[in-house]
Amino acid sequence: MRLSLLIPGLSLVMVAGCHAQTKNPADGDEKVNIQGDGNGSVSFDLPFAKGQVKLPSGMMHNANFDIDGVKLMPGSKVTGFNVDAGGDKDATVNMKFTAPGNPGEVQKYFLDQFAAKGVTARADGSGLAGTGKDGEQFTIGLAPGDGGTAGTIVIHDKNKG
Structure with a gap:
């Protein structure tokens, strides 16, 4: 699956290193954890650095995200x-x-978009579940929210090691 999760300004984390601590890659810690919220707070734990940075909240809302070419519904905003x-x-x-x-x-938007891109997806309750072109499993949960829908996307990529 071509998964594109580009949070604008993530390179800023690497360049600015706000509140960053360097780590020794020779320690064999290859884990990566990056978390962000709709207010622009981003924390990261990478093999070579750990820290946090505050990005303008608009950067989160304008994030580019797609699963095999299927983007969020127009007007959507990333909140975390x-x-x-x-x-x-x-x-x-x-x-x-x-x-x-x-x-x-x-x-319906997601099901139509996945079908147009040739990605296997099916309705699952009020959300959907599917398999990307490279075999990654994903689920999209949908629930009523303020002025629209609150959604979650979970993608699992099997460890190839």
């Missing part, structure tokens, strides 16, 4: 994310978002 990868466990991406429209409309 967590990337946990490395070591002996499967990589997992968790993302929270808001979308305009009710859960049924958002579900």
